[in-house]
Amino acid sequence: MLNALTIDLEDWPQAVLDPSLPITDHVVGNVDRLLTLLDKHSVRATFFALGKVCERHPQLLPRIQSAGHEIASHGYGHELVYRLTPRPFEDDVRRSIEIIGSQTGQRPLGYRAPAFSITRESLWAGPILANLGFRYSSSIFPIRKARYGIHDAPRIPHRWGNCDLVEFPLATLRVFGCHVPVCGGGYMRLLPWWVHAQAIGSMNAGGHPAVVYLHPYELASDEVGVFRRAGLRFSTRRRVMQSLWRSRMPQRLSRLFDAFRFAPITQVLEAISLSRSSPTVSAAVPGPAAAALPMAASPTYAAT
Numbered sequence: 001m002l003n004a005l006t007i008d009l010e011d012w013p014q015a016v017l018d019p020s021l022p023i024t025d026h027v028v029g030n031v032d033r034l035l036t037l038l039d040k041h042s043v044r045a046t047f048f049a050l051g052k053v054c055e056r057h058p059q060l061l062p063r064i065q066s067a068g069h070e071i072a073s074h075g076y077g078h079e080l081v082y083r084l085t086p087r088p089f090e091d092d093v094r095r096s097i098e099i100i101g102s103q104t105g106q107r108p109l110g111y112r113a114p115a116f117s118i119t120r121e122s123l124w125a126g127p128i129l130a131n132l133g134f135r136y137s138s139s140i141f142p143i144r145k146a147r148y149g150i151h152d153a154p155r156i157p158h159r160w161g162n163c164d165l166v167e168f169p170l171a172t173l174r175v176f177g178c179h180v181p182v183c184g185g186g187y188m189r190l191l192p193w194w195v196h197a198q199a200i201g202s203m204n205a206g207g208h209p210a211v212v213y214l215h216p217y218e219l220a221s222d223e224v225g226v227f228r229r230a231g232l233r234f235s236t237r238r239r240v241m242q243s244l245w246r247s248r249m250p251q252r253l254s255r256l257f258d259a260f261r262f263a264p265i266t267q268v269l270e271a272i273s274l275s276r277s278s279p280t281v282s283a284a285v286p287g288p289a290a291a292a293l294p295m296a297a298s299p300t301y302a303a304t
């Protein structure tokens with residue numbers, strides 16, 4: 001079973017602390033480190049590229065593309081979708097499409113919302129993405145969390161209910177009826193190995209791919225401390241949560257690549273057949289009927 005490996009191509013201070021901060025040069029070395037690791041394991045991934053990063057470092061996308069990876073869009077400025085209105089959102093995504101096109105000669109087929117910010121409040125983004133030519137999104141985390149997530153969204157790839165778009169939700173582990181976030185970012189660093197192995201193994205056993213995500217900066221074990229010493233201000237809690245056990249990432253990723261098969265999302269999309277009975281995400285369209293539209297859950301979803 002092919003699983004999807006996805007990388008959010010972004011720079012830590014701008015993406016995590018404040019979207020108005022400049023893109024630093026750290027991202028270049030971090031990408032090099034990640035490309036080397038992926039090449040060593042002959043693993044190809046989908047890179048969701050942030051327009052601002054590509055603009056600042058135009059050499060990155062051609063390098064990633066020539067290594068055989070898929071280039072998709074992470075938008076331009078890393079603004080949270082649910083804090084935007086449809087027009088600025090569309091402008092942001094269009095800008096990223098133009099930059100990616102000019103640097104790779106290709107139009108991206110996939111989109112990931114910054115910080116998984118497609119929630120129930122921002123499902124209007126789907127039809128905009130479909131109209132812009134995207135075939136898939138990987139923006140919904142089917143978990144209950146304050147800043148993001150649609151806790152009762154399907155855990156497996158499914159079609160959006162309000163547009164022609166396939167959603168690849170981030171991997172979760174089902175524990176006592178709850179969805180636990182796994183296999184990505186801080187969850188990948190901080191949770192024990194068996195949690196990730198169990199999550200991917202159980203999804204694959206049910207015939208479904210898992211979507212794993214990471215950021216190039218997670219391979220830079222000393223980076224957060226460097227930024228703090230350079231004068232960036234953030235809480236001690238954030239420093240610990242963002243940097244703890246980054247040093248274990250190369251080993252953890254190597255173990256992951258040895259244990260499971262990974263590919264870019266477009267390849268996974270080809271490999272799976274999405275039947276018409278796939279669960280759908282209902283559209284939060286304006287109007288009195290919106291509240292009556294339930295989130296569909298399929299027997300397959302409930303069984304995984």
Ligand SMILES: [Zn+2]
Nearest residue numbers: 008010114115
């Ligand atoms: Zn991001």
